[in-house]
Amino acid sequence: MKESDADGEEESISTTGATGDEDQAFHKTYQETTGAKYTSSRGHGYVLKPRKKQILQDRLEEQEQEVLRLKEMITQKDAEEEAEKEQIVAIVKEQLM
Numbered sequence: 001m002k003e004s005d006a007d008g009e010e011e012s013i014s015t016t017g018a019t020g021d022e023d024q025a026f027h028k029t030y031q032e033t034t035g036a037k038y039t040s041s042r043g044h045g046y047v048l049k050p051r052k053k054q055i056l057q058d059r060l061e062e063q064e065q066e067v068l069r070l071k072e073m074i075t076q077k078d079a080e081e082e083a084e085k086e087q088i089v090a091i092v093k094e095q096l097m
Contacts, residue, residue, distance in 0.1 A: 050058075
């Protein structure tokens with residue numbers, strides 16, 4: 001719904017969006033009227049839980065990232081070991097000459 005103000009500008013008005021106080025008042029009145037025994041407001045408790053497929057996909061992505069990180073670490077260690085071997089070979093050659 002749109003409403004025009006004094007300057008002719010239109011503002012959007014929500015007819016369904018209740019504020020927190022209005023929502024609580026509604027639920028309290030509803031509870032008293034119907035004799036309902038619940039104390040929490042209805043309609044706000046549903047939280048979308050990730051599906052099993054999404055959980056598995058997330059785990060797979062995390063594992064792939066971990067594998068890549070470990071491969072990089074292994075490559076770096078191999079390079080360091082190779083450099084150490086070359087230094088040892090150079091030192092041994094110098095001592096033999």
